[in-house]
Amino acid sequence: MAAAPAAAIFAYRWAMKILVIEDDREAADYLRKALAEAGHNAHVAFDGEAGFSLAADGDYDVLVVDRMLPRRDGLSVIAELRARGVTTPVLILSALGEVDDRVTGLRAGGDDYLTKPYAFSELLARIEVLDRRTGAREVETVYRVGDLELDRLSHTVRRAGREIPLQPREFRLLEYLMRHAGQVVTRTMLLENVWDYHFDPQTNVIDVHVSRLRSKIEKGFGPPVLHTVRGAGYMLKAG
Amino acid sequence: MRLPAVMKTTAARLSALFLVLFALCAAVLVAYMSSLSVRMLTQQTQDTIMAEMQGLDSAYRRGGLPMLVRVVEVRSRQPGANLYLIADPNGRILSGNVESLEPGVLEIQGWTERPFAYRRYGESEAARRALRGEGEDAAAAPQESNRHRALALVLRLPNQMILLVGRDLGEPEQFRDIVNRALVLAFGMMGVGAFLIWFLVGRRALKRIDAVSQASSRIMGGDLTGRLPVTGSGDEFDRLSENLNVMLSRIARLNDGLKQVSDNIAHDLKTPLTRLRNRAEAALAGKPKTAEYRAALEATIAESDQLIRTFNAILMISRLEAGYSAEQTAPVDLAAIVADVVELYEPAAEEVGVGLRAGAVAAATINANRELVGQALSNVVDNAIKYSAGSGGAPSVTVSLARKPEGLVLEVADNGPGIAPEDIERATERFVRLERSRSQPGSGLGLSLARAVMEFHGGRLELSPQNPGLSVRMIFPGDSRRHDEA
Secondary structure, eight states: OTHHHHHHHSOOSSOOEEEEEOSOHHHHHHHHHHHHHTTOEEEEESSHHHHHHHHTTOOOSEEEEESSOSSSOHHHHHHHHHHTTOOOOEEEEESOOSHHHHHHHHHTTOSEEEESSOOHHHHHHHHHHHOGGGGGGGGOSEEEETTEEEETTTTEEEETTEEOOOOHHHHHHHHHHHHTTTSOEEHHHHIIIIIOOOSOOOSSHHHHHHHHHHHHHHTTSSSOOEEEETTTEEEEOOO | OOOOGGGGSHHHHHHHHHHHHHHHHHHHHHHHHHHHHHHHHHHHHHHHHHHHHHHHHHHHHHHHHHHHHHHHHHHHHSTTOOEEEEEOTTOOEEEESEEEEOTTGGGOOEEOSSOEEEEETTOOHHHHHHHHHTGGGGGGOTTSTTOEEEEEEEEEOTTSOEEEEEEEOHHHHHHHHHHHHHHHHHHHHHHHHHHHHIIIIIHHHHHHHHHHHHHHHHHHTTOTTOOOOOOSSOSHHHHHHHHHHHHHHHHHHHHHHHHHHHHHHHHHHHHHHHHHHHHHHHHHSSOOOHHHHHHHHHHHHHHHHHHHHHHHHHHHHHHHHTOOOGGGOEEEEHHHHHHHHHHHHHHHHHHTTOEEEEEEEOOOEEEEOHHHHHHHHHHHHHHHHHHHTTSSSOOEEEEEEEEETTEEEEEEEEOSOOOOHHHHHHHTSTTOOOGGGGGSSSOSOHHHHHHHHHHHTTOEEEEEEOSSSEEEEEEEOGGGGGGTTO
């Protein structure tokens, strides 16, 4: 799908070690190749037991787990891993997409949930956001990208030292983008994390919010920082 | 143990159950009555004995022991006499009409606590031996002939002599026999009764049930238009059949819905799939440049995304209509959802020249699923923006929330061209995209999904033409008021 442009334009900062537990061999193989093209190192397990034993030592950066697996279902694999103290972030893949399925998935110990069929760019963006090496930003109180600065305590945004007044929602939007600076953030990720709704916004509602924000933080300033990644989403990046 | 075939019918089992129940009740009743009667007769016996004793007592006072003995001798000889006995302090019988007694009776002072066996003068020698041999067990073998049982009052006279006055228990025992015979007769009649019940009630009921099960096997055979027989008597079987018929109608309706969905899927998914395929084919034909490949692939992705959306919407509607579990709901602030959705769509609306704003919004917290209500409202708002955009004048969409008699009404009103009254009904049907909107993006399922969400919440979706424009009202049931203060 639209993987190639996203990966080619913005190569991720480091290679992640990813385990994909998926019984559909063709889909698993496609994922392995596409993740490799995006610069990551992906292993594949075709059933729940094999996946569990590979993941049990906690050596992976991210696990991608299908919900319905032969020999052992995905949720029980995740629950067992969590019970054993394995904290590797988990992205659940599922053909079931209703709200309750999402809730049970996250309750079992998953960190994010993606419904099949999905765009690879969406999967990649979510995997990269899950990578725990980026988690350090959570505790920072001031995010900086180039000359753009967001203070989470005083709720102020400055660029080149000049304060930019933002609406509360615009602030949260920018905050999320800056927390994941250098990573692709998709429209559904924005709707989920900034608005806390999990449905598919049929039209371009998110794009309009982003372009409003963009004009506020770019008009009259230096080079663009808020980039559109074709077929995938957005990325905040200096230069 | 295998039951005989006849016992396998419910009617026979019911009859047997009734029989056992009746028998138990009858037995309890009879036992109670007979014990009551025996008590009454015993009381009578005791009264008689008491009277005798008083007579003897006055004889003794008048003439001492000789007088007492004389009176006892006289009374003993009368026909049908009571039992009289005078014994010395060691229990040797001196006078009276009792030849022998169960041992120990004479040691009692006052009333004998239970009937005892005794023998009168002039009864056979054989029986006498039997009595001596097993006197202790006499009470345990009451069927033995020539043995009588009696109740007696035993007194010590001032000179340590023992006086016993008793009465034979022949009468109460006879009565008990009568009762037992009556009991056997009653059981016999109940057996006949149970058979009649089985025959009259059971077999008729069985026939009705057979008719119902035959009708249902016909229906299971695929004839979904068939219905169970209703006799019109309004009894339990009729009610059962009526309920099952209602259920069948609902199944038939769902079935029709399903059929319609598959037709619609065939139509609305096949068309874009064909387009998808044709585009890929066209891209392969000839010798296009990289840019053209790219354009074709991007269009393919856009088209498949749209397909996925449509597909998701179909799945979601079906799941909502199948009745999602109620655990999915929690108290949510409807006003907050209105604010969220208006805020989410406002920039996009402005972009196409539509003024989206929140009108009067009442505070209301109801039990609902926030995600679903949010999605339904955004579908309706999205729809309103699309319809009113470019309609000339100052297109506007207003979202308001008000408490009305019919419930909590969430209204999205636009001043666009509206929908022709004849199309209103069809607008929320699946896949119906009124001609004008065919050119618009979207699955055509937005309003159907909103309607399914409203029905899931026990509410409804109403479309009504305005002048100008269209008003879409999402009505939550009135009883949601009780959550207001939650």
